[in-house]
Amino acid sequence: MIVEMLKSLTRDSEVLVDVSLRDNQIELLIGDNYLISKLIDGKYPDYTRVIPQANSKVLISPKYDLKLVLQRASILSNERFAGAYFHLTLNQLMIESSNSEHESSKETMVVEYTADDLKISFNIAYLLNILAVIDSERVYMALEAPESSVLITPESSSGISTKYVLMPMKL
Template sequence: FSTDPTDVQLELSNRELKDLLARTQFAMAQQDVRYYLNGLLLEIRPGRLRTVATDGHRLAMAELNRELSAKKDTQVILPRKTVIELQRLLDVSDAPVKLSLTSNQIQVDLEDLRLTSKLIEGRFPDYERVIPEDSDKIIKCGRLKVRAALARAAILSNEKFRGVRLTLEADMLRIQTQNPEQEEAEEEVEIEYNGAPLEIGFNVSYLLDALDAIEGEEFIFKLRSPDASGLIHDAAQASGKFVVMPMRL
């Protein structure tokens, strides 16, 4: 570990850190030339710890709200390999994990193990700017019901583009997909919605990843227009947010 004085130290449980990583790591980029996207942002502020990942097409953010021992605001980017290794080492216990950060390194102390890693240099995008705030079409849906319908539709989606078309009507979500062999799938799911009709396309894999990162039985899906990003979060609490850019179909 470097001889720099440690800038920031904080302690949380195995379970808390594992959960923050699990809810965001799937959105990290892979081998993007914007190297800072090939990792995961760890943001520490008074009373809050956030993890954020984005590959430019989608974004995942999770947060833990409680007082931590860290004394100053900090943002660091953990490399992809470090995140995956941590996820493997952590368990779902209340055993403590201590994080020590300097300007270019992180040290993670578990009960019987120490992991040290370099950090990714660079500036993470201003992620708060891409979280939609003015969506006027708000849907409440059963998570498992919608997930199952999307998974069935995904089987017949184009393997390369993975596109699905979502059509919103009063209390109804229609999911449609087709592939180059002209095979089509259509699913209808009852939802809570009383706004204007809307048709929008998404990458079905991104929607499934977001729903898998939510634990609650119901989720909120906020949309505005066919060319604006959608926002997904647990209906019970918004400590995790998932932004998905639309695609043209």
Template sequence: MKFSIERAALLKAVSQAQSVVERRNTIPILANVLIEADGSHVSFRATDLDIEVVDKVDAHVEQAGATTVSAVTLHEITRKLPDGALVQISDDAALGRLIVQAGRSNFSLATLPKEDFPVMSSSEYSANFSAKAPALRRLFDKSKFAISTEETRYYLNGVYFHIAEGEEGRMLRAVATDGHRLARVDTELPTGAEAMPGVIVPRKTVGEIRKLLEDDDAVIAVSVSETKIRFATPEITLTSKVIDGTFPDYQRVIPSGNTRKLEVDASEFARAVDRVATVSSERSRAVKLSLDEDRLVLSVNAPDAGAAEEELAVAYADEKLEIGFNAKYLLEIASQVDRENAVFMFNSSGDPTLMREGNDTSAIYVVMPMRV
């Protein structure tokens, strides 16, 4: 195998590959990237047995072939090469070495046989459809903060990606919850997605997909089966197993009878929460919201550290209410608001609170209160 490739193209492909690779693994081949050169393309394939990413890059291929080499080492070398360098890569099968040359730099890296590299079996997908990158990015970006990190409730360790009945008919929906807060985000249903089974996309996969969705003009081919999900652009294909579990009935926890309405400037609110939370102990981080006509007082009382209070002018016309929340949860939810105003719907100090952006119901958030 012998080919030459632009440093920038190599870096992009190898950085995608090395982020999938598990740093701590007991199977040496899983630390490697499979490099396959053929025609005018080179593909870089990496896997941790749950996710597989294949990045296809244009290159000048002199001799077709394939081998595997440490993904992290190749990434570090490429990262440190000068901008604009032309990188020449060849393998010496007799010595079991991969030769990387750029300018006056010369590296010889240990390889492992390509035959040992595990390739994820392709499955039959029950739904295949295309979606615009910004629509998918919004679904995952706005919901991922609520993914649970608790391993015992493994079925909450991802985003539930499914079709649901929205206010305007059937929608493509992403939901994540950890039991304390919940995010539900809708977008219009793409053609061909009607038969899509509901799947739980793992946290790590959600992070990796994000890299495919950077380009606003990109159209992503999505394929879904009961056990796998695949996202593909012409250059990159990311295939992942989905979490084998049943996502709970989240509709039950979304309050529908909350009538007390607070409207507040989202960024102003987030900054105020952040300021008053500075004095609270990390452990509880509870912020009290005291609501009265058109005024909100945020306060924190941490006996060991001190107290803080800040008043905001808001739109609120209901009876007085005092309610407490975890400051981190409030900040994360407020940071999802793209418009100016966040609308909070309360019931009582012990009931879940609903938050949305203005009158837009395509993204709603639920947060459980805390005793303060």
């Protein structure tokens, strides 16, 4: 939340931010805006436990193409859940969505995928949020089973390893 506030307060120009640390709080002075936040002292959760380590099925897709297909599928997805089925077969991904008015969308795209066939469902909005912040031209999705979390990574040559974990949903 603090990061979002800083972005909105410093959006239009270069702004000097005065940062002060106290025993249990941080204070930020940005122009005429003053922000105080309580610091929490505690053990940080072991986030590495939720990052899939052994997902053996890898999907490689052009990010832009996947984003366009998902945007089209979201138009006819259920407004409440925004879910879509992913049907993975040899070098092919079919994305299917439907809504309560019995309208549906089904679109197929070429991807790199050579593992066993897999049918898995995702919240389209969550996946689009991930794709929106990935800068690479291709995206890697490491999958295992319909109920297993998916590890999403950008194609990177910079040596920086950014990882996104997405849980599938049941439709």
